[in-house]
Amino acid sequence: MKILFLSLLAFGIFPLTNGFQFNQLLKHAEMKEVSIIQFEDDGLAHFSYAIQVGNEMILVDPGRNPQQYYDHASSKGAKIVGVIETHPHADFVSSHLEIHQTTGATIYISMLAGVDYPHKTFDEGDVIKLSNNIRLKAINTPGHSPDGISIIVEENGKDVAVFTGDTLFIGDVGRPDLRESDGDLMATRIELAKKMYDSTREKLMVLDDEVIVYPAHGAGSLCGKAISDKTSSTIGAEKLTNYALQEMTKEAFVELLLEDQPFIPKYFPYNVELNINGAPAYQTSKDKVSRLEKNEKIDSGIVVVDSRNQEQFKKSHIQGAVNIMNGAKFETWLGSIVPPRSNYYLVAESEESLDKLISKTAKIGYEPFIKGAFVYDEKGGEKMEIFDQQAFDSNREAFTVIDIRTTGEVSKEKVFKNAINIPLSELMERTDEIPTDKPVVVHCGTGYRSAIGSSIIQNELKNVKVLDMGSDVKDYIK
Incomplete structure (x- = not known):
């Protein structure tokens, strides 16, 4: 462990244990004074960061539980002096206000976010000086949200890393359709998509190719539609491989970015509001x-x-x-x-x-x-019948099949020809569209969502037999 620690420290990054995954060794930019730790929350595909110079630490986009950051700072003999929010997040609750109240750390966020809690505005031209050689520089990068910023790490006058929040992901950029009616600052998806084009071309792609990219999310996040499973990258690598950074007109970019975005969970607007107020x-x-x-x-x-x-x-x-x-x-x-x-x-x-x-x-x-x-462990509660694959295959016409995958998934591959597609995120409001003259079979892509969907349908269609296909669906997917 000590050898690994020393070999990675030269690059400013090293592994974090206690269940938090850390990004792979990056040999793109050497950072001698600054160390950067990446925390990963698998459930929400969320990345947060701790930047340490000497005995001072600044956090970027922390998750709801602050204890992990306190423990890390303590283990490194550092004091948390700042928390930077790249924007008011929609998909998770941040602990920025609690960390401020507990440690006295300064919260930094764009003035465009319109927050009321104690903070310092951090926008284009603003700098946090961590030592004579290390500076954090804010740049405004709207697109995912109107108030989004990215933070450039400068060491000895050279840009070495950038925290891109939800503006630039690995293999993708942030979706522009989450802030049309929430928060103090509102914008339409088309306006934000245009701003994303400008932010990527004029603010991020002009950085040196060797600059390391640290995003706020990874694969599985609903804040983008094609995010890579890599946890970090470089500006140069993204310019070569990221579909959204290829040469195209602004109009073509807007059209491309807006198509096939995933659904918006009900809780997203609520989280924006909660993060603006402080949890x-x-x-x-x-x-x-x-x-x-x-x-x-x-x-x-x-x-x-x-x-x-x-x-x-x-x-x-x-x-x-x-x-x-x-x-x-x-x-x-x-x-x-x-x-x-x-x-x-x-x-x-x-x-x-x-x-x-x-x-x-x-x-x-x-x-x-x-x-x-x-x-709950009672034995005499409500029951659901078990899906009989043999009976289904012998006479599929005797069943109404409900496909609760997203419309994007269905457009790529329809598993059953006559299936009715009602995405799970819309199912609670659309059960009245399901015919009741036959037993209903519910499927998704793996079996996890169909457990949710079949229980919802059973609750709404009291006199209809509802069957969860579960993982048996894998036998029908090519």
């Missing part, structure tokens, strides 16, 4: 969640989010429950199915799982809406 303290807010007795008898008419695996759910569950399994995308689907500020019950198979799930809800600011959280 409450993470642990304090989690501690307020009401923990109920096992198999608690609960109020009807309130959504029950059952996080257990689909086999347990099908055998016995609370009437009206929605089966959002505790997986890699739990937070995203919770915030896509349950509207912000709507109360819900949270159910798990164990107290340990419940603890982890409450932490996941806090990432998107949904912990205050939990009416009660409890363990």
Whole structure:
């Protein structure tokens, strides 16, 4: 470990343990005084950063739980003196305000964000001097949001790295359609797409090819449509390989950027608002969640989010429950199915799982809406019939097939010719479009989403047999 630490330190980067993945060794730019750590949250495909020079540390786009940053700073004998927000995020809740209140660190954010909490504006021409040789320089890079900034790391007068927030990703750029009606600053998707063209061409692509690119998101984030699974890159590599940075007119760029963007989860506008105002303290807010007795008898008419695996759910569950399994995308689907500020019950198979799930809800600011959280293991609850693949294959016409994948996925490959496509993100509002004269079979691409979708349909279509195809769908995908 010591040898690895020393070999990476010369490049300003080294591994972080305790469950946080770190980017691979980059041999693009040598940084002798500054060290940069990348934290990764797999569930939200979110990257945050710690920049250290001497015994001072500045964070970039921190996630909801600040403890990971406190622990890291303590382990390095550093004091957190600043937090930079590249923009008010839509897909996760930041801990910038809590970190300021706990450590006294200065929050830096664009004046265009219009925030009211204590901060210093950080816009084009503004500089944070970390030593005689290290400076952080702000550049305004609107496109994903009107108030987006990127931060250039300058060492000995040379630009060596850039934190691009949601403006430039690896293999992609940020989507321009999330800020049309939220926050103090509003813009249409077309206007923002045009600004993205200018930001990439006039601000980022003019940097040296060797400059390392550190984005705020990786593959799986809904803030872009084609983000690479790489965790960092260089300006030169992106100019060669990123579809959005190729030579084209602004009009062609706008058309290309706007097509095939993923759906917008219900919680995105709420998170923008929460980040503009500043979220409450993470642990304090989690501690307020009401923990109920096992198999608690609960109020009807309130959504029950059952996080257990689909086999347990099908055998016995609370009437009206929605089966959002505790997986890699739990937070995203919770915030896509349950509207912000709507109360819900949270159910798990164990107290340990419940603890982890409450932490996941806090990432998107949904912990205050939990009416009660409890363990469920009753045997005599509601049931779902198991999908019989042989019966389905023997007479497919006897079933109504609902494909809950996105329209983009369906356009690339339709699994069943006569399937009705209702994307999962729209399903709660569109169940009345489903015919009720036959048993209904629900499928997605792997089996995770179909567990959610089939439970939603069962709740709405009381007198229809609803079957979750689950992972059997893989037998039909070419």
